[in-house]
Amino acid sequence: MADRTETEQRNLEQELAAAVRGEVSFAAADRALMTMDASNYRRVPEAVVAPRDAADVAAALRVCREHGVPVVARGAGTSIAGQATGVGVVLDFTRHMRRIVSLDPAARTAVVQPGVILDDLRAAAAPHGLTFGPDPSTHSRCTLGGMIGNNSCGSHSVAWGTTADSVRELELLTYGGEEVRAGRGTDSTGAPTGLPPRLRDGVKALVDQELALLRTGYPHDLPRRISGYALDALLPEAGTDLARALTGSEGTLGVLTEATVRLVETPAARTLAVLGYPDESAAAEAAHTLLPHRPMTVEGMAADLVGGAAGLPKGGAWLFVEMGGTSRAEAAARAEALCRAAADGTTDHAIVTDPAGQRALWRIREDASGTATRMPDGSEAWPGWEDCAVPPAQLGPYLRDFRALLAQHHLRGTPYGHFGDGCIHIRIDFDLMTAPGIRRFREFSTDLAELVVSHGGSLSGEHGDGQARAELLPRMYGPELVGLFGRFKDLWDPAAGLNPGMLVRPAKLDENLRFDGLPRRPVPVEFGYPHDDGDFSAAVRRCVGVAKCRTESLGAGSSDVMCPSFRATGEEQHSTRGRARLLHEMLTGEVVTDGWRSPEVRDALDLCLSCKGCRSDCPVGVDMATYKAEFLHHHYAGRVRPASHYSMGRLPQWLHAAAPAAPLLNALARTPLAAPGKRLAGIAPERPIPRLATEPFTRWWWRRRAPGRPADGRPAEGRPADGRPVILWPDTFTNYLSPSVGRSAVQVLEAAGLRPLLPPTAPLRPAAGGAFPQPRLPRLRRPPLCCGLTYVSTGQLDQARKVMRRTVEVLSPLLRDGRPLVVLEPSCAAALRTDLPELLSDDPRAARLAASVRTFAQTLEEHAPDWQPPRVNRPVTGQTHCHQHAVLGDAADRRLRERAGLAGELTGGCCGLAGNFGFERGHYDVSVSCAEDQLLPAVRDAAPHTEVLADGFSCRTQLEQLGGRRGRHLAEVLAEGLGEEPGEGDER
Known part of the structure; x- marks a missing residue:
């Protein structure tokens, strides 16, 4: 917070609220969400304003100007150099100013507001065979305003250039309130068009005075020169292109309110050629030699970043080269010709024509900005020198020198990026937590700046200078040209009110680091955080802000889950990144001051479904479900919890106690008495109570045993008794709510020649010969074993640990000899x-024990590989369970479905019920919205005879309650195919 009195602060708040029709917030939570972007930097704003239109922007600027408050324009907050952070007022354009004003296919232009998401513009242009050329890896969430501010590029820049090449006209407001319509060309006086008199005269005078410097001060033949102000675009021979000169100015000169951009024609077909090379240096040396073949992309990645990804040819590094054509055959032929021409230097190549295969490989590249933040040994790596660029022909020598400089400073990193444009991305294992580490960061940065310049390069090749590199601009441009940048800034923004500390007169590159204030020692926590050495702070630091969780639409064919609550609300605080930011601020203690008792963090986590989607879909593996459980444990320690924690959080206990009275309770749940009961239990009034099974699965299991059989777990007469034993887990949901799933699984497993055994409810001592017999029926009076899920999801970790220890005690002796x-x-x-x-x-x-866990399909594939499932021959729809997607994977399920003739793909996303989440009071609307995102539309669009698959009880319940369709577990479908009936006592 700026040094301002309470009265001044209150006046600012009141005047902004009165002047702006959009949202104005001085709340700690909203400010905390804007302290960081995707860089190493953190600055705390005073307020966040979400303007509705250009008039709102003008009003906010007027109030801020009158109070001397700086303003920072922000898009998706994915900047890597710190320019989307700032003190003062942050203008958030992602909430309202995101309209595509017009799209002219004939002129190949579009008029957009600054908050338009790139993928939305591309989707609008696609029916006309057009697209917006620049496409950074954040295309699903980055905004056009942010791209213009940074002069973003992307993988297709070898074909379509940078954002500056795609900008036709910009409408801006200066901090002083002047309206600017910047384009190309001059008026009758030779001054740039679209400027008010003061700026018109000032810009013309500056250019006229400095023609020689503007003609000689910039490096040439450098396609990725993003650093500094592009003042050479104002030269007469450059067409006096003011729009181009302002692109990449990082919001330091004016606030963008509207832009006219160029669209390009997309090829009818694309083929991806993946060229393998011995190492990254060989790939870097070869990249520029491919440019005469007119590729659309030349992207480089090395083995230490890609890992063992499927579909890659032999090699230690690869170039992803996309070729276009008027048909698939033409695109493939061009790719084959490229591969033949490059054959002498390659180790192997692959040509991928299948769009799904291309998407899978491109996803590896697009996720690299996140995956590169963890080294192979798990240590942290950070941006800072994320995208310097050199002339493409210099990339090989530069990369060798770059590697040598890393070694000299005892640093590590994995280069990747736009090799065809000479632009390198890298995350480096800087130690930004200690004074010696920060000194090394500064020394390396200084040395690397000199190295880049010695190769004729640019300190920034895509993401701008911000705070990360602006301090070093004199090394690239010299003091005279950098001084000219300062004069240009002063002309446009004499009060220095727009994004101060960036690009011109910047803060030092080692100031305002985001790690300042974080605990230097691990805080006491309950989970082990094995991937972060037990350090909760390090786990939270995983979020580097790439914001994949802010993707608003998963898109056709996507199996992703993250982040359903953000897609439901569109609010930053309900994204994985937003929650991680609030946890970071909780640990820092400056903005969020109540620690584990923080209401801001509690409220943000309230709509987290604990779907675990971020655990797999977040490029850096943020696991918000675990962080939420950790927070709830501490937040409610010694305090009264919400009613739902006592009801649904302790569901296994209640269901065990209720089982004998299931018929009576089912009847009562359909009477008026249900309403007050739901209110007491914290259950949403809109939710019907699921029916309890009249016969739990475990009771069916024991009743099924033939009289007189020994207690060894062997099945009834007519069943194989000598199959390989597997331990079948009687989970709470299967046992008390969906026993038909358990019965069907038993029948299928036995048909496959396996011998399912149920675990006992207490530790057993081995009998003679080392066998562990099954307990007899009377032991069912004991509470069944439990995985602890409901306790974890509600943060009751002491109880979770208690039931888990009992589970480990009982199961450990049984899971010998590779039993699953x-x-x-x-x-x-x-x-x-x-x-x-x-x-x-x-x-x-x-x-x-964890290593022994297998899904139903995995068990059949691993332990009955020769078994042929019944041919059901039916189309399927439904949704892969979010936890299975995130933790277990569904590859075995896909193969089993294919063998059974179950054709079709399941959707991604989350059903929205998510255990207790969708049943909790206050969550119903978000739960429904999540279901409507993927699951319910897919089911509605399916033919009536389509089988609806849903292995999770929550998914089946959501389908029945909201869609009126019965979903079934894969085991039930296969059991039906065997001609088996589930038996008596089914809950349906």
Whole structure:
């Protein structure tokens, strides 16, 4: 907060609220969400304003100017140099000013507001065979305003150039309130058009006085020169292109309110050629030699970043080269010709024509800005020198020198990026937490700036200078040209009110680091955080702000889940990044001051579905479900919890106690008494109470045993008794709510020649010969074993650990000789696989138990590989369970469905019920919105005879309650195909 009295602060707040029709917030939570972008920097704003239109922007600027408050224009906050952070007032354009004003296919132009998401513009242009050329890896969430501010590029810049090449006209407001319509050309006086008199005369005078410097001060033949102000675009021979000169000015000269941009024609077909090379240096040397073949992309990646990704040819580094054509055959032929021409230097190549295969490979490249933040040994890596660029022909020598400089400073990093344009992205394992590490960061940055310049390069090749590189601009341009930048800034913004500290007269590159204020020692926590050395702060630091969680539409064919709550609300605080930012600020303690008791963090986490989608879909593996459980544990320690924590959080206890009275309770749930009961339990009034099974699965299991059989777990007469034993987990949902799933699984497993055994409810001592017999029926009076899922999701971690320890005690002796633990409910499988070993990190048996967990399909594939499932021959729809997607994977399920003749793909996303989430009071609308995102539309669009697959109880319940369709577990479908009936006592 600026040094301003309470009265001044109150006046500012009141005047902004009165002047602006959009949202104005001085709240700690909203300010905390804007402290960081995707860089190493952090600055705390005084307020956040979401303007509705240009008039709102003008009003906000007027009030801020009168109070001497700086203004920062912000898009999606994915900038890597710090320019989207700032003190004063942040203008958030992502909420309202995101309209595509017009699109002219004939002229190939579009008029957009600054908050338009790039993918939205591309989708609007696609029906006309057009697109916006620049396409950074953040295309699903970055805004046109942010791209113009940074002069963004992307992988297709070798074909379509930078954003500056695609800008035709800009409408801006200066901090002083002057309206600017910047384009190309001059008026009758030779001054740039579209300027008010003061700026018109000032810009013309500056250019006329400095013609020689503008003609000689910039490097040439450098396609990715993004650093500094592009004042050479104002030269007469450059067409006096003011719009181009303002592109990349990082909001330091004016606030963009509207832009006219150029669209380009897209090829009818594309083929991806993946060229393998011995190492990254060889790939870098070869990249520029491919440019005469007119590729659309030349992207480089090395093995230490890609790992063992499927579809890559042999090699230690690769170039992803996309070729276009008027047909698939032409595009493929051009790709084949390229591969032949490059054959002498390659180790191998692959040509990918299938769009799905191309998307899978491009996803590896697009996620690199996140995956590169963790080194192979798990240590952290950071931006800072994310995108310097050199002439493409110099890339090979530069990269060798760059590697040598890393070694000299005892640093590591994995280069990747736009090799065809000579632009390198890299995350480096800087130590930004200690004084010696920060000194090394500064020394390396200084040395690298000299190296880049010695190769004729630019300090920034895509993401701008911001705070990360602006201090070093004199090394690239010299003091005279940098001084000219300062004069240009002063002309446009004499009060220095727009994004101060960026690009001109910048803060030092080692100031305002985001790690200042974070705990230097691990805070006491419950989970083990094995990937972060037990350090919760390091886990939270995983979020570097690339904001993939802000993707608003998953798109056709996507299996992703993250982040359903953001897609439902569109609010930053309900994204994975937003929640991570609030946790970061909680640990810092400056803006969010109540620590674990923080209401701001609690409210942001309230709509987290604990779907675990971020665990797999976030490029850096942020696991917000675990962080939420950790926070709730501390937040409610010694305090009264919400009613839903006592009801649904302790569901296994209640269902065990209620089982004998299931018929009576089912009847009462359909009477007026249900309403006050739901109110007391914290259950949404809109939700019907699911029916309890009249016969739990475990009771059916024991009743099914033939009289007189020994207690060894062998099945009834007529069933194979000598099959390989597998331990079948009787999870709470299967046992008490969907026993038909368990019965069907038993029938299928036995048909496959396996011998399913149920675990006992207490530890058993081995009998003679080392066998562990099954307990007899009377032991069912004991509470069944539990994975702890409902306790974890509500943050009752002490109770979760208690039930998990009992589970480990009982199961550990049984899971010998490679026996799998077959778990039918995906959420319970995920809890056993991840939550259990991370909460019981002190018990090595927990890790062994977790490693034994298998899904139903995985068990059949691994332990009955020769079994042929029945041919059901039916189309399918439905949704892969979010926990299965995130933790267990569904590859085995896909193969099993294919073998059974179940054709079709399941959707991504989350069903929205998500265990207790959708049942909790206040969550119903968001739960429905999540279901409407992917699942319900897919089911509605399916033909009536389509099989609806849903392995999770929550997914089936959501389908029935909102869609009126019955979803079934894959085991039920296969059991039906065997001609088996689930048996008596089904809940339906």
